[in-house]
Every structure is written in structure tokens, then in C-alpha cells.
Amino acid sequence: MVFAVCLLGGLSLVQCSKPRNAANEGTATSESNADTTAGDTTIYAEKGSKLVAYYFHGTFRCPTCLSIEKLSKETVETEFADLVKEGKVVFLSLNYDESKNAHFGDDYKLTAPSLVLSLRNNGKEVTWKNLPEVWDLAHNPPALREYVAGELQQMLMETQ
16 A cells, blocks of 8 residues: 655654555446445435445544545535435545444455445445545645536436
């Protein structure tokens, strides 16, 4: 795994990784364990279509990781507010270092903190997509928001 070292407060070092290759890109059909629970959430047993935007992170967080999470969450909750209110779009932030969430690393082939979109139908994952470009856009908030909103919109079109 490639690590980018982030300096916090001028003194503390934290390891934070960036996706390193195209293996993290694109859409794939999942036959994964992602249908198991993530903490206490109940999204896996619900009927109908749902789009889950997962932000996966480790225990140690750098400013860039935190910024990507914040901007992604804000985008989901503002651009898709009506669908969030209806429960059709959900944003979840999960620590993949916690044992109950460790399987997501294998399920989604995670090599770093990542934003993953998961399209679910009647509790089963239909497809998923990792959005590695959030790293390239992390320091350009308008572009990151546009990218995330566009990817969510594209995946929502698959539910129709």
C-alpha cells in the first residue's frame, strides 16, 4: 500500500493512503459479504432500491481524509436532500479498522480511505463503484462536489 504522510498540527504524523491504481476504479457486480450489517444499520433488510454512499476510513485520519468525507457528506445531503429524507439515499461513514467493518476492505478491494457507492435492491447489493478521483479533487471542493453528485446521479438512473 502506498502511503502519503500527513502532518497534523505541525508535530504529529499520521499515515493516510491514496488509491494507487486503476484496480479501484469502475463498476463491478458484487457477490461480496457487503450484505452483512455495518454496525447497527438496518439498510440491508429494507425493501426497494437504495443508494448507499459509504465513506470508508481508518482509525487515524489526516486533514485530506476528513475533508473528503465532509465534502462528500455535504454533497449527498444537500444535492439529494429529498431522496435522503425519503431514505432512498444514505451516507454512512465507517471505520474499516473496526473488526465489524473489516470485511469491507476485501468486499470493495479498498487500499485506502475511499468513497464507495453501493446500489441496493431489496437488501441485496446490485452493483457498486469506488470513486478514487475524490483524492485528485480533494483540494478543489467545487470539482469534488460536482464529481460526487454526478456519480450519484448516474447510479440513481440505474434504479429507474
